[in-house]
Amino acid sequence: MKDNTPRAGEQxxxxxxxxxxxxxxxxxxxxxxxxxxxxxxxxxxxxxxxxAGTGAWHAGSPPDPRSVATARRFGLDISGQRARQVEPEDxxxxxxxxxxxxxxxxxxxxxxPKEAHERIHLFLDYALGRPEEIPDPYYGGDDGFAxxxxxxxxxxxxxxxxxxxxxxxxxxxxxxxxxx
Numbered sequence: 680m681k682d683n684t685p686r687a688g689e690q691x692x693x694x695x696x697x698x699x700x701x702x703x704x705x706x707x708x709x710x711x712x713x714x715x716x717x718x719x720x721x722x723x724x725x726x727x728x729x730x731a732g733t734g735a736w737h738a739g740s741p742p743d744p745r746s747v748a749t750a751r752r753f754g755l756d757i758s759g760q761r762a763r764q765v766e767p768e769d770x771x772x773x774x775x776x777x778x779x780x781x782x783x784x785x786x787x788x789x790x791x792p793k794e795a796h797e798r799i800h801l802f803l804d805y806a807l808g809r810p811e812e813i814p815d816p817y818y819g820g821d822d823g824f825a826x827x828x829x830x831x832x833x834x835x836x837x838x839x840x841x842x843x844x845x846x847x848x849x850x851x852x853x854x855x856x857x858x859x
Contacts, residue, residue, distance in 0.1 A: 693842060694727040696773040697802070698783050702732030702762035704817050705779040705827060707742035709802065711750050711757035712828070713835045722843060729773075733786040735764040743817065749824040753832075770795035777802040780812035806834035806841075 697709035710730035717726050732738075740762045741747070750757045769776070770791045776799045778784040787799045804810045813830055816823030 692725055692727045693775065693846065694773045695729075695775045695777060696765075696769055697728075697730040697777050697779075698733060698765060698787060699730075699779040699813075700732055700783060700815065701734050701737045701817075702730055702764070703737045703740060703743045704746050704815060704824070705813050705831070706730035706732065707757050707760045707762075708746050708750060708824075708828060709777070709779070709813075709831050709835070710760065711755045712831045713839070715755050716832075716835045716839045720839060720843065722839065725843065725846065730760065731763050731765040731769065733765055733783050733790075737762040738764055745816070745821060745824045749821070749828050752825075753828060765790065770798075774798060775800065775805070777805060780815070803830070803834055806838035 695713065697706040697713070699705040699709075707730050710728050713726075714728055717723055717728070742750075742757050742760055742762070747758050765787065767790070776787060776791075776795075778787055778799065779802055781801060784799060784801050788796055791799060801810060802813060813827055814823065816827050
């Protein structure tokens with residue numbers, strides 16, 4: 680895990696952790712999509728990104744092949760990611776912890792020290808102001824993965840723009856994305 684503390688002359692980076700249950704479907708897609716949005720806007724320097732799961736069942740495994748295929752269909756490669764479980768240190772290393780559903784928000788808040796609770800959020804609520812969950816596509820078909828991709832992309836576009844504006848870290852182009 681990289682340290683997100685800025686070195687002399689560097690700007691502080693916003694560290695974001697995306698969390699789902701097993702870290703093989705939704706959170707790897709969220710990390711990959713958010714990373715792509717950041718890159719498209721030339722903001723790589725402004726963010727430190729990672730993903731994890733509240734469970735350890737898949738630790739060390741690559742993302743679900745359906746997540747990899749969906750990402751690839753939209754021009755992203757998430758195949759190099761490896762699942763990991765949320766660690767106690769994550770609650771101090773990350774500025775924003777975004778869970779895909781309420782069950783994971785609850786699990787994170789149970790594990791987190793009280794001072795970290797304000798950094799744990801439901802992803803769509805935090806990004807779009809919609810208190811909705813990102814459904815787990817694990818037991819469904821490919822269409823569920825594509826729907827999850829589109830939802831995460833919409834939320835990522837909105838969140839990158841909001842954080843960049845808030846932090847004044849860079850100008851955002853008004854150009855619409857072609858990867859939705």
